[in-house]
Structure formats: structure tokens, C-alpha cells
Amino acid sequence: MPTATNAVSRAALAAYEAATRRAREETAAPAAPAATPRFEAMLRQELEATRDALRASESASVEALTGRGDLQQVVEAVTEAELGLQKLVAVRDRMISAYQEIMRMPI
Secondary structure, three states: OOOHHHHHHHHHHHHHHHHHHHHHHHOOOOOOOOOOOHHHHHHHHHHHHHHHHHHHHHHHHHHHHOOOOOHHHHHHHHHHHHHHHHHHHHHHHHHHHHHHHHHHOOO
């Protein structure tokens, strides 16, 4: 017998899934140009891998909340997403540091 709390949880879950679906459609990446420089290609690949890992962790979390997922899978997916995000933040920080160093150089 469903309770009001279960109905609210299901409604919230449905709203979350709809928002996630819209976000995926809005962030669909356009086709990459044929002659992509190596660093740009590597950076794009890492961004896409991290985005996919974040989406996988969200999916695993939603499945666990609905009782269809395994806690171990959730932990693995979230850990993978966290590591990818830490890697991207480290690259961003290094790029900012390099830019600031270049700006300090005398002309």
C-alpha cells in the first residue's frame, strides 16, 4: 500500500529524471572539427569521460534509491566520478597557473 511519502519520493524521482534527460539533450556536443589539435582532443576526451562518469554515478544513485541498484556499484561510480573531477580541477589549476606566469613575463 503506497503511502504519501512514497508518492512524493516517486514524483521527486520522476522530476529529477526528467531534468537529467533535458540536461543531456541541451549539452549534446556538436560534431568536432576534423583537424583537432592534440591537447584540445585530449582535454575534450577527458571532459566527456568525466561527464559520463558523473552521469553514471547519478544513475547508480537513482537506482539505489529506488531499490534496484547495489550499494557497491554506487560507491564505485561515485568514486570514479570524483577522481575524474579532481583530475579536471588539477588540469584547470595548472592552466591558470601557466597563464598567470606568462602574464608576469616582461615583454
